[in-house]
Amino acid sequence: MARDKSASPTNNDYTAKDIQVLGGREAVRRRPGMYIGSTDQHGLHHLVYEIVYNCIDEAMAGCCDRVLINLLEDGAVRVEDNGRGIPVEIHPTTGISALETVMTTLHAGAKFGGKTYQVSGGLHGVGASVVNALSSWLRIYIRRDGKVYQQEYQRGIPQGEITEVGPASDTGTTITFHADENIFDKVGYDFKHLSERLREMAYLNKGLEICLRDEGRDAELTFYFEGGITGFVRHLNRNRPVRHHQPIYISKTADSTIVEAALQYNDGFAESTFSFANCVNTVDGGSHLTGFRSALTRALNDYAHKNKFLKDDEPNLVGDDVREGLTAIISVKLAEPQFEGQTKAKLGNIEVKSLVEGVVGEGLSLYLEEHPDDARKIIEKCITSAKAREAARKARDLIIKKSSLETGTLPGKLADCSEKEPAFCELYLVEGPSAGGSAKEGRNRRFQAILPLRGKILNVEKAPSDKMLSHEEIRAIITALGAGIGEEFDLSKLRYHRVILMTDADVDGAHIRTLLLTFFFRHMVELINNGHLFIAQPPLYRIKTHKHQQWVYSEPEREEALAKLKEAKKVEVQRYKGLGEMSAEQLWETTMNPATRTLLTVSIDDTAKADHIFSTLMGNEVPPRKAFIQAHARSVKNLDI
Structure with missing residues (x-):
């Protein structure tokens, strides 16, 4: 069928002038989800983390040992560190101050050359500038070279030049921002949720103090862990019976990459392994996790055969066997992390696999030799898991076949x-x-x-x-x-x-x-x-009058509905505890109809x-x-x- 070109005159008007070129700030404000994932509370928390990541970078560079995050009563957030402070002199390329360059330009920062930061979580260099663009206002104070400098922004636009506002007795950066209510669904922070993530960051950077305050609730938590990720493993296993009292800790720097691993077995059946790259939680794993798992399987098999836990003709333990009941943290800090996507969910550096495999394999083998009692408890659990796996193999194959x-x-x-x-x-x-x-x-x-x-x-x-x-x-x-x-x-x-x-x-x-x-x-x-x-x-209730029927899904909704019907002569309230109490039509209407249901x-x-x-x-x-x-x-x- 021929298309009538005259029927769509707007198509012919597509010219070069229709191509929009958005600057960094405009791009961020137009499509915030591309940079922070969403505009709900998850994205709101992401703003806090982006600023805190910059503080963590200073800590990993050995220039910061304290970070303070303050949730203010007016909905703003203040993040303060005692790092070196962002430089304020004129940038040779942009012609504006280095501070303004960092705060307004995507992919601007000291994280790309490898001199200022050997390792950094903020690879993309968009953290501070994105937070600035998505804030209704932002105020920054720099303590550097014995002076305090200040600059203000509104929705990412500077409201004047940097000004010197007084002397400084220390160094550091303080950023206060208020998320833009025109962009976010609701500006309100979850103290407990933030504290969990900040606790994680403190575990990954032993010796770093992170303090979270909420002025509105008069709540405060301070995290400081001298034991680092060993304490993290203990924290995860705190409610589980463990096979060996002390977590195994392995640490080594290889080819400028810091490799850390801590692991401990418990009596459970689930694996709880978490991987991090430059303090970023790589929820989808990556090369560091693959290397860790390979080293774990190989080291335990070598020890089991060498010490006659497994006979020469018996099959090796497999990954499922050695990871049942395992709680582990694997953390790498490297100069050029290759994360997959802006959300940094997976580490892609191929060379890291062999580095981690070598470090963990060597460290774990040494530990097993030096701690034979712990080694026996671990190997015995793995062998028990292998026997259970073999017993389940036929059932598993049958299920997979039926699937x-x-x-x-x-x-x-x-x-x-x-x-x-x-x-x-x-x-x-x-x-x-x-x-x-x-x-x-x-x-x-x-x-x-x-x-x-x-x-x-x-x-x-x-x-x-x-x-x-x-x-x-x-x-x-x-x-x-x-x-x-x-x-x-x-x-x-x-x-x-x-x-x-x-x-x-x-x-x-x-x-x-x-x-x-x-x-x-x-x-x-x-x-x-x-x-x-x-x-x-x-629904929890059906509220019915002579002329009216309403399905109610919560107690507050029930009270509100009854308040509106207080003038009615007869109100019938039916409580549904079981799905079987509803007819097929009622179940469809309330719970299964895509047009009316809530999932x-x-x-x-x-x-x-x-x-x-x-x-x-x-x-x-x-x-x-x-x-x-x-x-x-x-x-x-x-x-x-």
């Missing part, structure tokens, strides 16, 4: 959808057969599949892999999703791009939901990281914190679980009694 679409062998109780394109498909994991029946009746069969679950699934935090894979409900979930589990999980084979947990609004429902979240976090974390896991929000996306903001919470709540140790519940009891919103 293939070619076999067509899906769980018998799965009510599948007719749509075959995963991007359009949803799988509801539904508590109980009665609710499963209502969901099957009420669903849209074209794109919604239903998998009813019988009772509570296994707590995988306490179970070895062979026991987990023999559990019928877990097998059904794995088979239905079709993507495998653990290291064999393949996101491209996922049969449904929305996996929705739908449980009752009572204690049992909350417990089942927690068990499911534990399973997905420990064995299908990519499902969460890629935004495929959701929680359905069924919560499951995401992981702080992996180390999530790891700690799951191990505390779902692990074997009772005292820490009791302490956690007591500490958080007041924050419970819906309590079913």
Whole structure:
């Protein structure tokens, strides 16, 4: 069919004048998500971290030992360090001060030449300038050469030249900024969330003091860890029975790269390994993590064979065996980190793999030789894991085989959808057969599949892999999703791009939901990281009058609705504790209809914190679980009694 060119006159008007060239500040303000990820609270916190990273760079250069972050009552944030202070003299290329160059120009800074900073977390050089562009106002004080200099900005634009405002007895930089309310959804900082990340930074830089204050709440926390990442491992394992008392610590500088590793085994079954490059949390790993894992497997196999824990004809331990119950931190500090993407989620330097492998392999082998009792406890745990893995191998192979679409062998109780394109498909994991029946009746069969679950699934935090894979409900979930589990999980084979947990609004429902979240976090974390896991929000109440019916999803909403209906003659309030109490039509209308439902996306903001919470709540140790519940009891919103 020929296209009528006259029907789209605007297409012919596309000329060179339509090409927009945005300067650094305009580009940041127009597309903030490209630089800080989002404009929600996550992006807001990112502003704080970008400024703090500059302070950390000074600390890694040996020029700073104290950082103070102050959340002010007016919503502004002040970050102060005792580093060298940003230079204020005229920059030879830009013709303006070095300070203004750093604060207004993307990819400007002292981090590229390798002389001022041997290592740096702020590779891209956009931190300070991005924060400046996204702030309604920013004020900076520089203490340098015995003087205090000051400059102010509004939305990234300088409001005058640098001025000298007094003498200085020390050196450093103080930046106060107020995030622009025209850009961010809401300007409000989470003290607890910030403190977790700052604690992490303090662990990674032993001897650095980081203080966080909140003037509005009159709260203050100071972090200082002389033990560095060894203390970090102890912190992560604080609620777990450990196999050896002291964490293993390895540190060496090789080819100008500082390699640090700390590891300790516990009696659990989950791996808790976190990797960092120049203090940046590389949540997707990279070459340093690959090198660490290779060295760990090789060193433990060498020791096991050499000391007759494994016979010559017995197979080697594999990665899964040596990482079960492992808590580890791997940290590298290097001059030219190659991060993948602005979010720096993965380290790409190929040469780092062999460096880390060599340092960790040598250090771990030496430790095992010098500490035979610890070595025996570690090797025995690894061999036990290997036996459990072998016991689970047939079950695992069967599940992976059944997960293939070619076999067509899906769980018998799965009510599948007719749509075959995963991007359009949803799988509801539904508590109980009665609710499963209502969901099957009420669903849209074209794109919604239903998998009813019988009772509570296994707590995988306490179970070895062979026991987990023999559990019928877990097998059904794995088979239905079709993507495998653990290291064999393949996101491209996922049969449904929305996996929705739908449980009752009572204690049992909350417990089942927690068990499911534990399973997905420990064995299908990519499902969460890629935004495929959701929680359905069924209503708590139905409020009905003669002429009016309303579904209510929270206690405050119920009180508000009843207040509006106080003039009504008869108000009927029905509490829904179970999904099975609703008809198929009601379940569709309130919880499953994409046009009217509410879904919560499951995401992981702080992996180390999530790891700690799951191990505390779902692990074997009772005292820490009791302490956690007591500490958080007041924050419970819906309590079913």
